[in-house]
Amino acid sequence: MTLRTQLYDEHVKLGAKIVPFAGWDMPVQYTSVKDEVLAVRKTVGVFDVSHMGEFFLEGSDAEAFADYLVTNDVLGAPTGKAIYSPLCRENGTVIDDLIVYKLSPGRVLICVNASNIDKDFNWIRSRHQGFKCNLTNRSSDYSLLALQGPESFETLSSMIRELPDLEYYSVHECVYETKQVIVARTGYTGEDGFEIFGDHETIRALWQKLMTRKVVPCGLAARDVLRLEVGYPLYGHELSDEVNPYDAGLGWTVKLAKSRFVGKEELTKKMTNFKTVKLLLDKGIPREGYPVLNGRNEPIGTVTSGTLSVVLNKGVAFARINLDKVPADEVFLVDIRQKPYEAQLVKKPFVTGGHK
Amino acid sequence: MATNIPANLKYTKEHEWALVEGTTVSIGITDFAQSALGDIVFLEVPEVGSEVKVGATFGVVESIKSVSDLYSPVSGEIVAKNGDLESSPERINEDAYGSWLIKVKIKNPSELDKLMSSEQYTEFCNSSH
Numbered sequence: 274m275t276l277r278t279q280l281y282d283e284h285v286k287l288g289a290k291i292v293p294f295a296g297w298d299m300p301v302q303y304t305s306v307k308d309e310v311l312a313v314r315k316t317v318g319v320f321d322v323s324h325m326g327e328f329f330l331e332g333s334d335a336e337a338f339a340d341y342l343v344t345n346d347v348l349g350a351p352t353g354k355a356i357y358s359p360l361c362r363e364n365g366t367v368i369d370d371l372i373v374y375k376l377s378p379g380r381v382l383i384c385v386n387a388s389n390i391d392k393d394f395n396w397i398r399s400r401h402q403g404f405k406c407n408l409t410n411r412s413s414d415y416s417l418l419a420l421q422g423p424e425s426f427e428t429l430s431s432m433i434r435e436l437p438d439l440e441y442y443s444v445h446e447c448v449y450e451t452k453q454v455i456v457a458r459t460g461y462t463g464e465d466g467f468e469i470f471g472d473h474e475t476i477r478a479l480w481q482k483l484m485t486r487k488v489v490p491c492g493l494a495a496r497d498v499l500r501l502e503v504g505y506p507l508y509g510h511e512l513s514d515e516v517n518p519y520d521a522g523l524g525w526t527v528k529l530a531k532s533r534f535v536g537k538e539e540l541t542k543k544m545t546n547f548k549t550v551k552l553l554l555d556k557g558i559p560r561e562g563y564p565v566l567n568g569r570n571e572p573i574g575t576v577t578s579g580t581l582s583v584v585l586n587k588g589v590a591f592a593r594i595n596l597d598k599v600p601a602d603e604v605f606l607v608d609i610r611q612k613p614y615e616a617q618l619v620k621k622p623f624v625t626g627g628h629k
Numbered sequence: 630m631a632t633n634i635p636a637n638l639k640y641t642k643e644h645e646w647a648l649v650e651g652t653t654v655s656i657g658i659t660d661f662a663q664s665a666l667g668d669i670v671f672l673e674v675p676e677v678g679s680e681v682k683v684g685a686t687f688g689v690v691e692s693i694k695s696v697s698d699l700y701s702p703v704s705g706e707i708v709a710k711n712g713d714l715e716s717s718p719e720r721i722n723e724d725a726y727g728s729w730l731i732k733v734k735i736k737n738p739s740e741l742d743k744l745m746s747s748e749q750y751t752e753f754c755n756s757s758h
Contacts, residue, residue: 290667306693307668494667494694558671558691581670581693610673610689 278323279416279473280480287490294493295388297324302492309495310502310583313462314624317422318491319483326390327415327470328397330381332406339373339381341404341534342397344518344527347373347381355442355459358526360385360393361536365517365544369393370508374444374457379406382444382455382470384417386508400535416476420483421466421491421499423627429456429467432482441465441629449479461496463503463626501589502582502624504551510561510578511549511591520547520593547593549577550618552605554588557614559607565592566613568604576607582623589623590616632754633660635726639741640750643700646726647744654703654741655729658690661754663725666692672718674699674730679707681733683740688730690721703740705733 276297284291289300300321302309312318330338340347345358356373369389374382385393394410401408420429430436435447436456444457454471469479484490497507506512511521517540518527527540552559559579564572579590590607606613634640639647644662648655663669674688681687681701688699709732714720721728735741745753 301694302667305668498693558696560696581691583693 276324278321279477280321280323283477283480283484284321284490287484289490289492292493295324295386297387299324300490300492302494303490306492306494306498307583309489309491310498312489313422313464313491313495313499314584315423316489317420317424317428318489318495319480320419320421320491320496321416321480322419322468323416323476324387325417326385326387326393326410326412327417328383328385328394329409329411330383330406331379331409333379334404335379335381335406336375338401338404338406339383340531342400343371343373344534344536344540345373346528346531347375348531350375352376352378353443353445355444355457357442359512359518359523360396361518361540362396363536363539365536365539366514367508367512367516367518367521368396368514370506370512370523372457372459374455376444376446376455384468384470389508414472415470416473418469418476418480418483419460419462419466420469420488421460421462421464423465425464425466428483428486428488429469431486432479449475454479458629460628461505462499463505463622463624463628464499465628497578498580498583501578501580501591502584502622503626504591504622506549506591507578511593516547517545519543519545520549522549545596547574548596548599550592550594550605551620551623552576552590552592552607552616553585553619553623554590554607554614554616556588557607557609557612558588559590559592559609559614559616564608565594565616566606566608567598568602568606570606570613571598572608573598584624588614632664633726634747634751634754636747638726638747639702639744640747640753641700641702641744642753643698645700645702647702647741648729649741652735652738653708654705654733654735656702656731656733657729658699658721658725659750660725662697663722666690666695666697668693669718669721672715672721672730674710674715675707677707677710681705681707681731690718699730701733702744703733703735704737705735707731708734
């Protein structure tokens with residue numbers, strides 16, 4: 274049986290096209306992927322991402338435990354900050370990528386990918402011993418909205434009076450119509466925006482209110498285009514149980530200066546098996562699984578995610594390149610239906626989002 | 630899904646339409662197909678003079694998030710292609726039945742009998758989706 278978020282009926286009412294995703298029936302698009310992407314880039318859109326998982330660590334060692342679990346620096350960040358990080362095994366492979374929210378001293382929220390909730394929770398529980406904090410999986414108690422776009426703050430602050438003008442990647446607990454919600458200035462689109470965690474009824478009320486304010490409902494297809502345009506990896510594509518953070522271009526999240534964390538020993542060796550690159554195509558739309566070739570038409574890797582960028586109207590992709598085969602002359606071709614299309618290696622994000 | 634299915638056309642199970650005019654057949658994708666695909670952003674069809682085969686793929690149409698093969702309703706030689714659509718494929722979304730992709734000179738008119746009528750296609754769309 275597939276799961277449905279508490280907002281499922283709202284999506285159907287809005288005429289959303291529903292697809293199965295990570296065991297959930299989720300809205301993939303409402304009207305047009307293009308319009309939804311542009312709403313987030315230019316005005317404001319909202320995503321129901323209630324399928325994602327929420328774990329809480331509560332107790333004196335909450336921050337220390339989170340810091341031990343992930344590669345990025347949790348302890349060094351002040352309370353009120355959000356920290357993006359891979360979650361790795363001892364051998365350095367990536368179990369998931371997640372965000373750690375330092376809500377208040379001794380209270381940490383970890384938000385994980387829907388498809389990995391059970392895997393992550395079991396893993397985290399297996400490393401829990403010796404830390405003085407409670408670990409709870411509250412995924413089924415919480416709904417989650419991502420309000421994204423340059424008009425996000427204006428929109429949300431008109432509905433939550435006490436909403437502070439939070440810094441990027443910070444979090445604050447406040448009240449929406451008598452109910453406690455967790456508001457973070459995070460997202461997966463590169464634009465300014467907020468993620469709002471709350472109980473199902475409160476989030477449903479918030480969603481309905483946002484609909485009356487003409488906020489554009491956006492589906493998973495737009496979300497995927499938006500994250501690719503700004504070069505954010507996606508678990509199951511750029512990240513998986515088979516790769517380490519370096520392979521996926523996430524070396525910046527591995528803080529080897531921390532005294533200890535799971536995977537430190539292996540990750541200190543900085544071994545890479547692959548290189549993840551961003552490719553831009555003037556012609557042709559790259560898709561997951563398409564071969565990447567060098568200038569001599571030899572296969573050197575594979576596209577891990579690809580789409581047409583709505584903003585650029587060009588093909589954009591992440592590709593995993595076999596390290597020993599990266600061409601020195603940097604000629605990249607993507608094999609689309611047995612025809613090679615020229616691709617340009619891009620270091621910066623394809624599109625610059627407007628986040629703070 | 631509310632969808633527009635003109636009575637004067639023939640249809641395939643893969644959601645192509647065929648307009649028969651003498652021995653020439655214009656081929657496009659149905660309103661149902663364009664609606665299911667969403668924003669169409671890329672179209673690839675063979676050059677004039679190429680041969681297509683009934684039931685075989687002859688090109689692709691891509692939306693932002695998907696690639697779909699095009700299947701020919703008939704066999705024959707391509708005598709025209711709608712070049713304007715390759716530069717503005719979004720026209721297929723705007724007018725699926727006004728947007729023919731290719732015109733084929735048919736070899737075997739009996740193939741047309743195997744295509745669905747508008748009533749059969751309506752039934753097909755309602756039952757399978």
